Amino acid sequence: MESRQVTRVYGEVSSHPTPVSADVREQQQADIRVITVTAGWSQTDVVRASRLCYSQQWTLISASRDQRNIRTVLPPGPCVPLSGELLSGLSPIGGLRAVVRDTGGHQLLEIWDHHGLRKCLNLTALNVHGGVYDDAQFGGLSWSECESKLLYIAEKIGNTDESSWAKDRSVYCEDWGEALTNKSTPVICVVNLHSGSVDVLPGVPADVSPGQARWAPGSQSVFFIGWYHEPFRLGLKFCSNRRSALFQLHMDGRCERLTGDNLSVSCPRLSPDGSTLIYLQGQVFGPHSQCLSLQQLDLNSKKTSTLLDVVHRPQSDGFAGIYEALPSACWSTNGKRVVFSSASQNRKDLFMVDRQSKKVFLLSGGKKIFPVTKAEFTLRVSSDIHPHPNLFFPAAPMLGQSDATKKYGSWKLLTVQNDLMVVCCSSPNIPPTMLAGFLPSESEAVTWHPLQEPIMTFDFPWTVLAVEPPPEEDHKNYPGLKFGAVLVKPCDLLDGAKTPLVVFIHGGPHSQFAAEWNSTTAGLVSLGFAVLMVNYRGSTGFGQDSILSLIGHIGSQDVKDVQRAVLAALHSHPTLDPSRVAVIGGSHGGFLSCHLVAQYPEFYKACAARNPVINAATLLGTSDIADWRYTCVGFQYSYNQTPTAEALAAMLEKSPIVHAAQIKAPVLLMLGGRDRRVSPYQGLELYKVLKSRASPVRLLWFAEDGHSLSRLDTQAQCFLNVALWLHQHL
Numbered sequence: 086m087e088s089r090q091v092t093r094v095y096g097e098v099s100s101h102p103t104p105v106s107a108d109v110r111e112q113q114q115a116d117i118r119v120i121t122v123t124a125g126w127s128q129t130d131v132v133r134a135s136r137l138c139y140s141q142q143w144t145l146i147s148a149s150r151d152q153r154n155i156r157t158v159l160p161p162g163p164c165v166p167l168s169g170e171l172l173s174g175l176s177p178i179g180g181l182r183a184v185v186r187d188t189g190g191h192q193l194l195e196i197w198d199h200h201g202l203r204k205c206l207n208l209t210a211l212n213v214h215g216g217v218y219d220d221a222q223f224g225g226l227s228w229s230e231c232e233s234k235l236l237y238i239a240e241k242i243g244n245t246d247e248s249s250w251a252k253d254r255s256v257y258c259e260d261w262g263e264a265l266t267n268k269s270t271p272v273i274c275v276v277n278l279h280s281g282s283v284d285v286l287p288g289v290p291a292d293v294s295p296g297q298a299r300w301a302p303g304s305q306s307v308f309f310i311g312w313y314h315e316p317f318r319l320g321l322k323f324c325s326n327r328r329s330a331l332f333q334l335h336m337d338g339r340c341e342r343l344t345g346d347n348l349s350v351s352c353p354r355l356s357p358d359g360s361t362l363i364y365l366q367g368q369v370f371g372p373h374s375q376c377l378s379l380q381q382l383d384l385n386s387k388k389t390s391t392l393l394d395v396v397h398r399p400q401s402d403g404f405a406g407i408y409e410a411l412p413s414a415c416w417s418t419n420g421k422r423v424v425f426s427s428a429s430q431n432r433k434d435l436f437m438v439d440r441q442s443k444k445v446f447l448l449s450g451g452k453k454i455f456p457v458t459k460a461e462f463t464l465r466v467s468s469d470i471h472p473h474p475n476l477f478f479p480a481a482p483m484l485g486q487s488d489a490t491k492k493y494g495s496w497k498l499l500t501v502q503n504d505l506m507v508v509c510c511s512s513p514n515i516p517p518t519m520l521a522g523f524l525p526s527e528s529e530a531v532t533w534h535p536l537q538e539p540i541m542t543f544d545f546p547w548t549v550l551a552v553e554p555p556p557e558e559d560h561k562n563y564p565g566l567k568f569g570a571v572l573v574k575p576c577d578l579l580d581g582a583k584t585p586l587v588v589f590i591h592g593g594p595h596s597q598f599a600a601e602w603n604s605t606t607a608g609l610v611s612l613g614f615a616v617l618m619v620n621y622r623g624s625t626g627f628g629q630d631s632i633l634s635l636i637g638h639i640g641s642q643d644v645k646d647v648q649r650a651v652l653a654a655l656h657s658h659p660t661l662d663p664s665r666v667a668v669i670g671g672s673h674g675g676f677l678s679c680h681l682v683a684q685y686p687e688f689y690k691a692c693a694a695r696n697p698v699i700n701a702a703t704l705l706g707t708s709d710i711a712d713w714r715y716t717c718v719g720f721q722y723s724y725n726q727t728p729t730a731e732a733l734a735a736m737l738e739k740s741p742i743v744h745a746a747q748i749k750a751p752v753l754l755m756l757g758g759r760d761r762r763v764s765p766y767q768g769l770e771l772y773k774v775l776k777s778r779a780s781p782v783r784l785l786w787f788a789e790d791g792h793s794l795s796r797l798d799t800q801a802q803c804f805l806n807v808a809l810w811l812h813q814h815l
Contacts, residue, residue, distance in 0.1 A: 086612065086812040088805060095131070095804045098607040101516035101539060102128035102139075104509045108175050109502035118147035120155075122507055122536065123175075124499070124519060125167070134797040138167040143536050145505075145521065153504065153523035155534050171219035172237065174226035183226055183235055185217050192217050194235070194276060206281055208239075213283045214274055215240030216267065221410070222321055223271050223296030229304035233278050236307060238296050241270040241285075261294075262320025262709030263761040263792050269318075273298050273309060273334065288338035293330070294318075297351065302359030302384070306335045308343075310351055310364075316724050320709030320762060323593075324373040325349060331364055331382070343382060344389070350380075352411040356420040360384055363392065363415075363423060365407065370722050372636065373713050374595035376406035376629040379423070379438070392423070393438055393445070398566075398628040404436065404445045405429050408597070408625040414500045417524055424448070424506060424524070426498040428626030431549045431569040433599040435496040435508060437524070448506070448531050449496040494547070494571070494600025507536075511602035513547040513573045513610075515539060545610045547573040549600060550657065552650050560622070560642065563634040568622050570650040571600045572658065573607075574615045583662035584615045585815040588651055588681075588689075591618070592672030594643060594717075595632050597625045605804060612808055614815075615661055617654050621646035621677075637719025639673075640739035644680045648688075664690075665815045667750075669807060671695030672763060672792065676741060679771060682752065683744030691814035693753040693807045696760050696792055699745075699767040701736035707764040745774045751781035753810045755803050758788035783810070 106125040111118060122143045130137050141164050146157040167173075171192070172185040182197040191209040195202060208217065218224035218238040227236040261268045271294050273286040286307065289295050293311030301308050312321065312329045321327055331344040331353055344350050349367040356362070362384060365377040379393040396406030408428045415424050424437045435448040493510040500507050504524040511517045516539040522531045550570045560566060575584060587609055591598045598618035606616045620626070621643045623635030635642060647668075655663045668689050670678040675697025682692045698704060705714045705728060712722040718735040737743060754772055756765035768784065775782040785806060787799045794803060 086809065088809065091608075091612065091805050091808045092801075094608050094611045094808075095604075095801060098604045098611060099129050099800070099804075100131060101602070101604075102126045103517045104499060104519050104537075107499035107507040107519075109500060109505050109507065110175070110180065111503055116148070120145040120147065120503070120505060122505075122521060124507070124536075125173075126164070129797060131797070131801060134801070136797065138170060139164045140167055141165070141537070143521075145534070153525065154532060155521065155523070158521075158534050158536065161537065171217060172224060172226045174228060176228045176232045177230065179232050181228075181232060183228065185219070185226070185237065196278060204278060204281070206276065206283070208283065211283050212242065214242050214272055214285060217274075218268065218271060218296070220265065220268070222261075222265065223268060223294075225297060225299070225413070227299040229300050230302070231304060234300075234304060235276040235278065236298050236300060237274050237276075238271045238298060239274050240268065241272045243270070259314070259318045261318055262322060264322040265320075266759075266761065271295055273307060286334060286336075286338075288334050288340040290332075290340060293332075295332070295334075297353060299353065299355065301333060302355070306333050308333055308353050308355070308362065310353065319712055322762075323596075324710060324713075325351065325365075325367050325375060325377065326370055326373050326712075328369045331362075343387070344380075354411055354413070354415055354423075356416055357418060358420050361420065363411075365411065370712055371716055372595050372632050373710060373716075374408065374593060374625060375632055376408060376625075379407060379425075381440070392440060392443060395629050397630045399430065400445075403429070403447065405626050405628055412498050412500055414502050415498070417501070418504050422524065424498055424501045426496055426508070428597045428599065428624075430626050431494075431551075431571055431598070431600055431620055432626075433495040433497060433597075433601060435498055435506075448525075449493070494549075495602070506531075513571065513600055513603065513606060514543040514545050516542070516602050543607060543611070544576045545574055546576065547571060547600065550650065550653055552646070552653050554622075554646065554649060558642070558645050558649070560634045560638070563630045566622050566627070566631050566634055568620055568624065568627060568631070568646055568650070570617050570619045570654065571598055572615065572617050572654055573610050574658070574660070575610050575613055578660060582660070583665075584613070584660055585665035585667070585811070586651070586654070586661045586663075587614045587616045587811060588647065588666065588668040589616050589618045590647060590668065590670035590674035590677045591620070591624070592670065592674040593625075594621070594623045594635060594639065594673040594677075595625055599626075605807075608804060609808065609811070612812070614811065615658075617651060619647045619650045621650070636716060639676075639717050640680055640741070643673075643677055644684060647677055647681060648685060667691035667693070667811050667815055669693040669811075671697070671794070673698060679741035679748075679752070680744065682750040683741055683748045686747045686749045689750045691753075691811055692748075692750050693755070693810055694768070695755045695794055695803065696757055696763045696765065697754070697768060697771070698740070698763050699771045700740045700742040702733045702740065703770065704764060704767055705733070705736065707766070709761045742770060742774065745771060746778065748775060748780055751810070751814050752783075753806060754782065754784045755794060755806070756784065756786055757790040757792055757794050757799075758786060759790060760792040762792040 108123045111120045128137045142162045144159040169186045184195045186193045194206040196204040223238045292315045295309045298309035334340045353364045362382045367377045376395045381392045382389045399405040437446045494512045497509045519536040520533045522533040553567045668678045675694035678694045682689045715722040754768045756768040790799045
């Protein structure tokens, strides 16, 4: 294996575009219904090491306004590059498009219509606020009903670099942590498009940071989520457990809280008739990612009720709960149904909840939408495997690219407007593609129409393993929990040949490896490795009990689960080579990778870890999520917490560093110099221990990158080094 080959493969698998947004507009012409779908795409350009954004448009023809079928999908128009766009949004009626654009030195607000550019405001020159927020946590554009005003979030002017310099540059300014380092004090801004004025809305409570703002009915008030930042800010990225509330801010400055205290809320979404607001709700502290409930607020009576509660175990209908943000448009036209996608064991699926019956329906795959039974759900997520005491639900065969609609292991809702759903679908061997289909009537099936096929697919098969811990590894407080893994294998093996296995572990730990497109997995499989992506107990998509079971048991339960999944894969797939097994992962996945090579030193032949947690005790004072450092080892957290010998001992005991002397496998470490979540000195701590013992170790230091190592040049370097490292040592 040569660097040139690895670079070529990486360029091939990483350059596939991904749809990130969609908008639907329609016209009635005589007896036909003309629907226009506009999608925003993101694509990696390896040559320039940059991310490209572009839009594309489709025209769909339906027989009449009353029929829920698509007669024709016309070929899409050319892709249109979107240069410098931070935010964009279409107006509800007039077809105006608002764009916040970064020109390098200034942020501009542009309003476009069918004749071209109608208005342009230089927001930077107006000096009313700092930088506009374009992140998914706080940001967004919202049009007023009359289309004369726009709403967005920006940094308070007093917190810009220039103002801080003018006052006292040495005064510390808190921010919201990893990936939000330039976000400190957000404000709600309103643009009057007639006058061209920009105002910061007064009345937001001083102890909250506003975000996710949108106009209330009548455009005389604003709904927003406020995150409490006193006594200090904790990291917010990937953390759905921060204390927050839903507020309504009136134009006269009055502000009222609409939700209870000591809750975590997000994603307010207004019904089409303006009568109901739904939002997600979770607990404060505890697991930083968790199963959320779906709440509905009647705006007339101001009464709140639960539409979907937290799911502790996957239900008899297969539904395992909500774990991710709602899309900006998720309501049916009549307001009776809500559509969303969520982690669903080892998949991502598309669901619909009926507000009257509160029944959840599975929409993925084009089957009739009767609530699925447990048996039906089991068939979809299991694999045709040899009997084994730690495997269960033998069912569906290995899935190749020739399977029909069920070939997709991941369904993500981009939008539903005028009852037309637009979704992004993918599988481990199929890059992201787009489908569209109308919301069906009860007992009907969704007819899905492809809008954009991927430019290529891959011929390697994949399967899902469902794993059950043996009795001695069962959790005494949460017994009977199961977990899973996704196995992706190269094709066309020579007779008798065995494939090296790379065990890929997700971070979080409360996240998920869905059966979806993953460029790292696809690249490694293309280079001849099999990849096992493990969803150990604590992963999302398996119910809240699974998440809670990991609290206090990191470094043991999760380690054993991964090893159990690896043994199950080797047992059920004899073409895998048990003498050539390596492990890779980032963050908590790096934590587990280092644990595995230390606790099973004869089993694993190589390790590659990105920003791993090595010593939770020394990490405590340097992480932006100090609360998780207590929670993960079983301690309650409070803001006035100070370290105790007992807590520090528990953190150290559960860390890979205590087993580091047992490591024999060569270790590759990849560290981000600007990581706020897991200090890069964690990796350096392990590096020094291994160097002192003459153990094979290599360290890559990316001085300008953070926790996710998300810079494109960093990602390319990491893949190249990991692939060559695995090839060398396997």
